[in-house]
Amino acid sequence: MKICVIGLGKIGLPLAAQYASKGFPVIGCDINQEVVDSVNSGISHVTEEPGLDEKVKDAVKKGLLSATTDTVSAVKESNVIVIIVPLVVDPKGNIDYSIVDSVTKVVAEGLQKGSLVVYETTLPVGGTRNRMAPILEKSNLKSGEDFYLVFSPERVSSGVMFEYLEDIPKIVGGVNEKSTKQGLEFYERVLDSKVVSVSSSEAAESTKLFGMVYRDINIAVANEFAKFCNAKGFDVNEIISASNTNPHSHILLPGIGVGGHCAPVYPYFLIKNAADAGVDMVLSKASREINDGMPDFAVGLVEKELGSLKGRNILVLGLAYRGNVKETFLSPSLSIIKHLDDRGANVYVHDPLFSDDEIRRFGAESAGMGNLPSIDAVILVTNHKEYGSMDLKELREKGVQIFVDGRNVFSKNEFKESGIIYRGIGT
Template sequence: MKICVVALGKIGLPLAVQFASKGHTVIGADVSEPTVRKVNAGEVPFPGEADLDVKLKEAVSAGLLTATTDTAAAVAESEAVVVVVPLFVDGDGKPDFGWMESATRDIARGLRPGTLVSYETTLPVGTTRNRWAPLLQEGSGLVAGEDFHLVFSPERVLTGRVFADLRKYPKLVGGVNEASAERGVSFYEAVLDFDERADLSRGNGVWDLGNAEAAELAKLAETTYRDVNIGLANQFARFADTVGIDVNLVIDACNTQPYSHIHRPGIAVGGHCIPVYPRLYLWNDPTATVVRAAREANADMPSYAVDLLAAAVGDLSGRSVLVLGAAYRGGVKETAFSGVFPTVEELKRRGATPYVSDPMYTADELVAHGLPAWGGEAVDSAIVQADHAEYRTLTPADLPGVEVVVDGRRVTDPERLGSIRRVVIGG
């Protein structure tokens, strides 16, 4: 097949490389000229994705993967189009469809009869049928489900391990009609690999969920579940702090029972997925009080971590505090919805002077993100915000002058910290 992947970000580029690895000819379309240049040179435009550098070079060298900024032209040459353009939400949880609408109009201009269009970006329920189908029809003059096939098939991978996750988890597909779904299933069967751990009970690791709306809800439900679960764990942890209980021991005990799957508490829930998709669900279902309460509980955790610091050292006014970790997750160079931002703001609000350090970011990069980079200034306390592997071996020599560390991720070693007092969320 000839396949067009629209948006060569941290999900789109590995997908394009995966499709090429199966012998298909892939054109990656992206609005960023620097990204297109790097991909055409076989260079990865972002760090941290396992095996992507080698696989990308192989695909480009074999002539199976090229990139362009002309989406319409790439679509016109393709039998299948996979869309992974980002969708954002504002502070009130309202989705901003701007980038996706622009990309969809470009796709429509190049759309040809018989083409499959698959949206993988997580969407509110009903978006594929009620928003993208009309736009594609308006711009192409073709009818969804009749002249071209249209499906929603959510990405279910984690950055850093995309290729492994593609093999491991069933691929979900929902079409705007039965013919679209059949085409979507056959497409993904032809471009993905499934290892022995994949659930093959419904056909080669690709599951037809019946319609696009079911596939949209499946992605929202699985990610919202995680946010709600973490919110519950965080509330357990805050109560445990009031009664002197180690909540992790409690969670370990609970999870020996097969019906208990309590997640772990922590300083923040970050990234493009878990903080965002519950808001998309709430946009569909504003009466979901459980979802709303969990999102609010998780959003309050950076402030609670600062509460723990204040309880340990007293008034924060005039103190200098080092926040360790700008990334939202250890080992991933990404700050999307990272807890570093509310942590820094809360420290400032209480009169402290915050600094930020992260082994994956230079001082200039931190400043570009609006963060006060640490240049070795004297600090008296620290808050661990990201679970970078480097923090497992922290010692007093790494944190001169620090008396207290609030470890929001339970990543530090109390024995290595020695004389530094270690405070964790949930005792």
């Protein structure tokens, strides 16, 4: 078995390294020459992924992993092709298929009889059969007969890839039974996790989207509980953990917003699929609105204490949408910067993963923790590990009156002696 992985990003490179670690030869394909050169020299260009550096180095040294920009040749030489390139979408879920379509055209050029093609890139329901199969069949090979075609949702997260690859069952659904069987056999050979088949590629696509929508709705209800707790002076964390002692209750934690390429975006795929099927997904749409409204809610907490924010110096902690990951796509920070800007505040941003220039590109002034100007309020957006050990005395000396903890990193008690008003999301 020779495997071709197309898209050597945060997800694709760990997948390629995982397959090679099972002793199979893997060719990684990417359009970025720097990525290809780096992988070929045994160096992972993806940082903050525990275990990846060693796995890439080891696989390249053993001759099991190589990379190329020549995807057609790589596909020709392989009998399993895994596609894990991005599907670009705007914040309202309008899909730009150009990358996945062009990759699929290239795969069709090199596709061999008997090969297995797997889409791991998240697709709307029906995307594999109705959009990808016709492009692949331009090869004059018939899907499900001459080659096998499967959708297998990638349900991992960057930063915990190898942990999740081991623990989370892998779902496989093909365009027909023969395809599903080939998919099952492939994943059983390359993963340690359980591999579970579902009845069709549509069921596999829906599995991913149902999971994302469920999560978004669950976070939205936690955010509503948090608003209620803020209004009443209750502690939402205390109440949610007490509620979750009931085995029927699985409430997630509230927060200042949902960002990244997945959670705030994929619900729109299903909302659109459902609308096409005559189903109005009212709850999913409302959840998107609630979660997208959290940055404004957090800025409102500051406003409640300080009054007008015009001319106030506000420090935003974290530009990334998730702790310890350098990614800003739909990050709540961007929305917060805009809300603060609209209210006339002077916005300073600190993020240990971004350079001053990178931060300035988002329209805020960069603030190193050591060279902060006088600051009226702090809004913590990202739970980067260093924020857990902040010097509250230093913040007070900088003039901070209120600290909004968007990720509930601290407790009210920790601020008791600080002279700073503490507001968590629901605490």
